[in-house]
Amino acid sequence: MRLGKPFPIWDKGSMNAAEVGPSRQTVRLSELIGALSKALDLTEGVAFGHALRSCLIGMRMAAVMGLGDEVRSALFYALLLKDSGCSSNAAMVQEMFLTDDLSAKHDLKMTDWTKPLQAVRYGLMVAGRGGGLMARVRRLAALAPGGLAPAKQLVAVRCTRGAEIVHMMSFPNQTAEAIRSLDEHWDGRGYPDGLKGEQIPLLARIACLSQTVEVFRASAGPDAALAMARRRSGTWFDPALVKVLLDVAKEDEFWRLLDADRPVVMAAVSTLEPAEMAYIADSDRIDKVALAFAQIIDAKSPYTYRHSEGVAKYAVAIAQELDFSPAQVREMQLAGLLHDIGKLGVPNMILDKAGPLTAEERDVVRRHPRYSCEILSEVEAFSGLADVAAVHHERIDGKGYYRGVALSDYPAAHRTLPVADIYEALTANRPYREAMSQEAAVSLLRRDAGTGVCPHALGALEAALEKGEVA
Numbered sequence: 001m002r003l004g005k006p007f008p009i010w011d012k013g014s015m016n017a018a019e020v021g022p023s024r025q026t027v028r029l030s031e032l033i034g035a036l037s038k039a040l041d042l043t044e045g046v047a048f049g050h051a052l053r054s055c056l057i058g059m060r061m062a063a064v065m066g067l068g069d070e071v072r073s074a075l076f077y078a079l080l081l082k083d084s085g086c087s088s089n090a091a092m093v094q095e096m097f098l099t100d101d102l103s104a105k106h107d108l109k110m111t112d113w114t115k116p117l118q119a120v121r122y123g124l125m126v127a128g129r130g131g132g133l134m135a136r137v138r139r140l141a142a143l144a145p146g147g148l149a150p151a152k153q154l155v156a157v158r159c160t161r162g163a164e165i166v167h168m169m170s171f172p173n174q175t176a177e178a179i180r181s182l183d184e185h186w187d188g189r190g191y192p193d194g195l196k197g198e199q200i201p202l203l204a205r206i207a208c209l210s211q212t213v214e215v216f217r218a219s220a221g222p223d224a225a226l227a228m229a230r231r232r233s234g235t236w237f238d239p240a241l242v243k244v245l246l247d248v249a250k251e252d253e254f255w256r257l258l259d260a261d262r263p264v265v266m267a268a269v270s271t272l273e274p275a276e277m278a279y280i281a282d283s284d285r286i287d288k289v290a291l292a293f294a295q296i297i298d299a300k301s302p303y304t305y306r307h308s309e310g311v312a313k314y315a316v317a318i319a320q321e322l323d324f325s326p327a328q329v330r331e332m333q334l335a336g337l338l339h340d341i342g343k344l345g346v347p348n349m350i351l352d353k354a355g356p357l358t359a360e361e362r363d364v365v366r367r368h369p370r371y372s373c374e375i376l377s378e379v380e381a382f383s384g385l386a387d388v389a390a391v392h393h394e395r396i397d398g399k400g401y402y403r404g405v406a407l408s409d410y411p412a413a414h415r416t417l418p419v420a421d422i423y424e425a426l427t428a429n430r431p432y433r434e435a436m437s438q439e440a441a442v443s444l445l446r447r448d449a450g451t452g453v454c455p456h457a458l459g460a461l462e463a464a465l466e467k468g469e470v471a
């Protein structure tokens with residue numbers, strides 16, 4: 001197939017990539033995971049800092065219990081990554097309840113769904129939300145024949161996938177097991193395996209109590225959180241752990257830190273990783289974490305399946321064609337994998353919508369590059385990556401979003417990613433259209449070259465496609 005020559009509008013000299021990635025300094029793994037945990041908070045519909053604050057609670061309990069360094073290290077990352085599987089069931093939640101998955105998940109965290117009355121009240125509140133009482137009753141009635149089976153399925157998908165993702169990042173088994181059993185309850189009525197008492201891994205019991213206390217503290221305050229812990233002691237939670245929590249709760253410093261702003265919390269969390277076991281995020285580890293998060297991002301919607309990996313593949317092909325250095329090529333791969341991390345904050349009702357978006361829905365979608373930028377900016381060494389991700393929906397003529405800046409003023413790395421992003425999206429199935437052929441996608445991009453996308457980056461993509469370096 002002939003796709004034509006690159007557009008010679010910019011010479012290659014203007015296509016030197018600025019350094020965008022983490023090659024310039026050492027990254028601590030706790031800093032990287034702490035920052036990315038913000039993306040998991042987005043997906044769960046909870047306040048930013050939820051995972052970090054859950055980590056403060058669980059690690060303080062672990063210290064009081066005298067747990068050893070190795071166990072505390074496993075717990076530390078289990079608490080930060082406990083929601084790694086959360087995007088895998090987002091589309092299911094939306095489909096099941098016909099409502100915004102983010103708010104449905106938030107409300108579920110405030111519900112004791114093992115109690116029939118609370119489960120029905122929750123179902124009535126979220127099922128078909130916005131559709132009037134009768135519509136909600138109808139939706140709930142449609143779900144009723146399945147009993148608790150759908151809920152079990154939702155939890156099983158989330159926990160199993162979360163454990164797999166943590167394995168992908170090379171964390172120890174104890175961390176993965178804590179995440180897999182996060183929703184097991186002391187009385188055996190939890191999910192996915194109905195484990196009971198000490199059958200449930202200790203770290204999972206600590207994480208379950210910590211995350212629930214944090215959700216109630218954030219929504220209703222410390223007294224409500226402690227009342228909930230006492231009420232659910234022996235049903236949801238290990239009574240011995242509730243006692244530890246009640247002791248820890250007497251410390252003023254404990255609540256002061258939980259109430260602090262996110263940067264203060266982040267700094268406090270960074271001191272909690274056992275020093276002897278502290279991980280440095282070398283390039284191999286960073287690659288694994290980026291690939292794992294790309295899968296978390298892509299799992300959010302059936303229509304973005306492998307999008308981030310695809311964008312990374314095309315961005316690398318363009319970068320190689322343009323003679324970026326090996327370090328810059330790798331940086332483009334990271335930018336491709338993580339550019340849409342902010343999409344975890346877009347409800348599936350909007351992401352998977354088959355019809356045209358309303359103005360309000362479009363605004364929500366347009367926020368995602370800003371979220372990507374904010375999340376990646378929290379890792380000091382990723383500030384360049386954050387800037388590349390921030391502009392991946394900008395255009396050469398300045399009519400893109402969210403900043404509305406002219407991409408022609410930006411370095412090559414910033415102009416490469418939008419071409420890779422649009423090409424991958426055009427050649428993938430979407431709710432509102434079938435995937436385009438390679439030829440059709442390139443021809444559409446060519447029509448936009450010089451006003452929408454960078455002609456030189458597009459030319460490089462065409463050359464790579466023509467040589468068969470990517471497909």
Ligand SMILES: [Fe+2]
Pocket residue numbers: 339340368369392393
């Ligand atoms: Fe995007």
Ligand SMILES: [Fe+2]
Pocket residue numbers: 307311339340421
């Ligand atoms: Fe994208």
